[in-house]
Amino acid sequence: MNEFQTPSLVATETGKLLEQEVYLNLVRTTEEVRLPLTDLLAGFGLSGKQYNALRAIRRSGSEGETPSGIGTQMAEPRADVTRLLDRLERESLIERRHDQKDRRVVRVLLSERGQRVLADIDEPLLQLHRNQFAHMRREDLEALSRLLVLARTSSEP
Structure with missing residues (x-):
């Protein structure tokens, strides 16, 4: 390099x-x-933002997640969640459903295809991160993570 x-x-x-x-x-x-x-x-036909949205939806389990709930979990704070969800729905990776208790609320769930895609990404992603930071000691990684959080919190509005 x-x-x-x-x-x-x-x-x-x-x-x-x-x-x-x-x-x-x-x-x-x-x-x-x-x-x-x-x-x-x-290689899976996803952008980073789309992947982050799918992960947020997966974390919500069988209840699904609201679009605003997805937005709060995005790594990119200015992500256009509605557009992301539209694309993921067109790709048959998610489904939108009205909440059973409150029809005004929309819940987003992973489709079977979305679940498979995430499952296929899980291990290669973990291996990628292991490889990226294999040259660093655990203590260095912990310190770096702590320092990045510190840098970010001082600049948050």
Whole structure:
């Protein structure tokens, strides 16, 4: 892998700011870690957002999940859940049903096809993550996770 030069180039251009260096390294790392996942999901005909929505629906079990409940579980806070659900429904991965107790509420459930697709992704995804971070010690992974949460919480509105 080539060395990521942007932080030093930016420092030369505008002066070194550690916070900017951290930001640039975080963005670059995010992209490099995301690419193999994007490729894996593309092999199943899914985007990352679609996959996240399917996982949120699966977690809800046989009751299903509301679109707003799916939205709160998305990794991408600005995901257009309605459009995602429309696409997943066209692909026969989900079903929408009115709630038995309150017909105004729509519940989203995985179809049999959606369940199979997620089941087929589960193990390759776990192996991908194991491989991505195999060079890091458990303590380093725990520290990194803790630091990422800390960085995120300081910038949340």
